[in-house]
Amino acid sequence: MAVPTSPKAGLAPRPGTASPERMLWRRRWPAWAPTAAALWGALYAAVEITWAATRTTVQWKEHSAYAPGVQLSLAALALLAGAACLAGTRPPAGPGRVAVAAALMVALPLFAVGMSGLPLYFVTLVTLSGVESATGLAQVLLNTAGAVLLLLVGLSYRRRLRGECPRCARPHTGADDGPLVHPAASRAPRRTRGAVYLLMCGLLPWAGVKTVWTLGGNVLGVSAEEWREAIGPGASGPAKAAAAVGIDITVLAALVGIFLLLGLLYVWGQVFPRWTPFLSGRRVPRLLPLVPAWLTGLPLALYGAVLSVMAPLIAVGVLPPVKPVGPFTTAQTTWMVEFGGLAFGGLGLGLVVAARSYGARTHPVCRSALEAPHPELATP
Template structure:
């Protein structure tokens, strides 16, 4: 048998990736120490880190985030060592409580993505670092919590099934499948939320007026855009609408078989299996921010119109607050529709493509 050190580099990487339930807790501990050090440094040096476009993180919140990260790191370390039932449940509880904190910290990831791909520059370097650190932490903590939860239930920490044998061998992947009709109808309905928002933006880029905002005022408001964004706008394409189209493309791939096996138009990749995490990672990372932002906008628009919340003053070329509130509502439907659509589609894709350990022996009868 070939020694691990003499295996080709690709084979070693594959063997290493198969053991992710063992090394992700250590990676989470390393992340926690780095995250805490960065937050404490920023707080001590009074570095501005944007929480919202107009509001920075207060120093006390950065210290609190550092403490939560260290607690999550300790729980990750304990996930491989807790032996008693109470200790293991306490570890899982700590991980599940810390996870939403850092998931919300990556809410602005879609906005940073759009500005980067449109070459519009970086609004805030510290803001981008904060989002990326939160993204890495949420991902690692999710993996640690998932494998720990499976161990608590007596299942394989990698594939989640109940079987005999090791859990670090090759995987057996199910064949391509299409999402259920119920899932597809739900996702298509959520997609429709993009139409009013995309229609208004496309109207402005094509030279029309909508919601009390003229095309000229729209162009003046967006004079600071990159050359790429202005070039697209000159032919009637708004860069944010283009990003929404990319999200719809991702949604359809999650629902149909071409999202599991590369189709003919991918040329050299045609017929090969799509790596499972290739669509799942961007879907899950962007779904958090989009759905949360959409919910906030959808709630704010009617409450602002009724005067329960402060009414928005006309800005960005809008001539009255009612047009701005309508655009807020349209944005909520668009972002929320895409975000929740990604959640539904990714859940279906994850269940339909979940592999099982090939070397673990025959699955137990109760395993799905």
């Protein structure tokens, strides 16, 4: 199916104002991504080896830190992945091709899992609650950068092997760093919107409980006063200010995620609406919503899935109970773990589904692919 060369009436975005040099740099990401990934691998290995040699505590979850052996293993994997990225610039044949693909398939999921703490650090930074571990935050940021670069390299490598343009994934002749043609702005299909709305319902138990407490009510056998006493010592100024008007800071963060979700589903996430000053009518850069959606969606979905599985296993005694805090009993804590799993998992998976739809609906195509279409592109 051919990508439309002009947007629908009333939805035509005005062209951006990016300089030609900047546009050319962005267009050539399949060329510079492997080198950037190799440099990241060297930096990552140097940091991990330094931390392991100096016995620096690098937190990966509460009260747990990376062992030196794990850090050295991650350093070796980062170097291996960087070397594979450089080797993949010219797709080798036979065993070399398998080795490059295997290195990327192993490294990408592992470093993607390592960025699972990104949303939690984001919330603590936004609410001015303080960073619990500076080295832990640095580790998460390094993992995130690596996962993004390895994903870019993996996409371009796979497309080259299939004989497609490494940038637009369409088979065509000519340069792969020329102008792009963007499809018309459109909203997500009804099935996608329904799935995302259903996933968003996972927020209701968590948000409902927190809202009842912030408004002064009792729920799960815990009063608002007991809940405030339990979180009081660690609450930041913004968190206390939000609670004073009946808004829990985690619920507020979820509302930001919902705003991002809606932008991914509807046209105003592709063309700036009228209420955005100075930007009204301009096309929204694809990466502006996609990057935060993927970077928060995947870790949240993974974290939520872990919590959703943990809660029933704790309830039946397969896993040890979570140590209760303040007025909470073990049973109440288990319920909150399950509510958290539904909330984080629902929001995260919703972001993943919406981002996938948004990426497909806004995927641009090299102009040369439309000017000289390949026979395989013809619609039967």
